[in-house]
Structure formats: C-alpha cells, structure tokens
Amino acid sequence: MRIFILLLIFGLFSIQTLQAQAKQISLTEKSIVKDSSGTVYPYAIWSKLMQSGNYAIKPVSFVDPNDQFILYELSEKEKEEMIKRTPKPKESTYFVTGSPFGKFKTTDINRNKLNLQEMKGKIVVFNFWFINCPPCKREIPELNKLVEKYKDRKDVVFIAVALDEKSDLKDFLKTTPFNYTIVDAGRWITAEIGINTFPTNVVVDQNGIVQFHATGYSLSLPSWIDKTIVSLIEK
Secondary structure, X not given: OHHHHHHHHHOOOOHHHHHHXXXXXXXXXXXXXXXXXXXXXXXXXXXXXXXXXXXXXXXXXXXXXXXXXXXXXXXXXXXXXXXXXXXXXXXXXXXXXXXXXXXXXXXXXXXXXXXXXXXXXXXXXXXXXXXXXXXXXHHHHHHHHHHHHOOOOOOEEEEEEEOOOHHHHHHHHHHOOOOOEEEOOOHHHHHHHOOOOOOEEEEEOOOXXXXXXXXXXXXXXXXXXXXXXXXXXXX
C-alpha cells in the first residue's frame, strides 16, 4: 500500500524531485491529510479516494514533508500521465503467456452458447469476478470503457465469468451495469482453470493463445488490456 501511495504522490513531479524527496516522505495512517479548504480527512476516506485513481496527495511543504499533506483531484490529463508511469501489472499464476488458453465452452446469462474454439480469428478478453469482490467492482467502469471503444468491431469479444448465480447477477446489474457478455454460475469454470484470486483478467489472441493475464486490481490494467488488443489488431 505504501509503495502505491508514494507512486500517486510523486507521479506528477519531475524525476529529479522524486529522487531528491522520496526517501524523506513517510505517509502513514496517522498522517494529517486535508483538502484545499482545510478539511482534515480520516485515513479510511483519503486512502479510499486515492485508490480510486482520481485523487493524489502532495506535501504541504518539502521543508518538512512529513508534516501535513494536501489531497487534490486529478485532471483527466494528470490521470493519464500517472497511469502511463504505473508499471505493467504482475502476471497471474494461472496462465502462461504464449500458451493456449484451453477449452472454454459454456452459455452466457441469456443462455447464448459460447465456445472459444468457434471464436478463432477473434481477440477474446476474459474477466473472472464475483459480486462481493470490491476490487472487481472497482474496475468495472474502466472495463466498460474498453467495451465501448471496441463496440463496432466484431473481432474483439469481452466475456466476464462470474461466480454468482443468475438471479443475484440480474439484481446487481440493474444498478451496476457490466457491459461484458456475462457468464453466471461460473465457479466450475474457475475451479477447472484453478483461479482462486479475483479479479483475474486475460487477453487471448486470434489463435486462442494467452497474450496478457493479471490478477488483482491495478489502475494501469485497463490500459494494458487495451495495449494488448491494439497490438493484436495491428499484427
């Protein structure tokens, strides 16, 4: 968590400033964090805001960088720059890049048939998740943006395998739209693959070969999924 916070703090400063100040700053649960109006935020709130990727923190003064911090909202440009500087997510332990994804044959929540073997020539983006998974829910808005970007392409498919039952998913999706093709009751699928950490995201190329995979939430994950899709389209 501390490494993640430091990245957010320094993402918008120059490399020289980062090198000069990084060792001096110590941000903890007891740190005083306030906004520009002087309102002090408890740790539970400011840490959650920072994890959203929409906020960052900077010291009030570099003379005493551990004294107080200012919480501020990032502009769209600043968020883009921060994400560019965020390292590629660590690969999951469930797949091997360059190896076949394997068999995938099931039906979606509307009982439409899905068969990876019949999707040859298409890029398939998988998401494995469940409703009561906070990081799973946190990434949904950004994943929906990917679906919107590629909505006019027939050669890019998005599939989300949920552990939850159909009725629970129907209720959840009424308030939190997830624009992937949803597979319900997918616990047997994750068990066959061996996935037990969520969310897990995978990008499979036109020949059924895994080209990207990562487990857990990351601000940069949607960007890396997008980069992978683009690279496969351009091949």
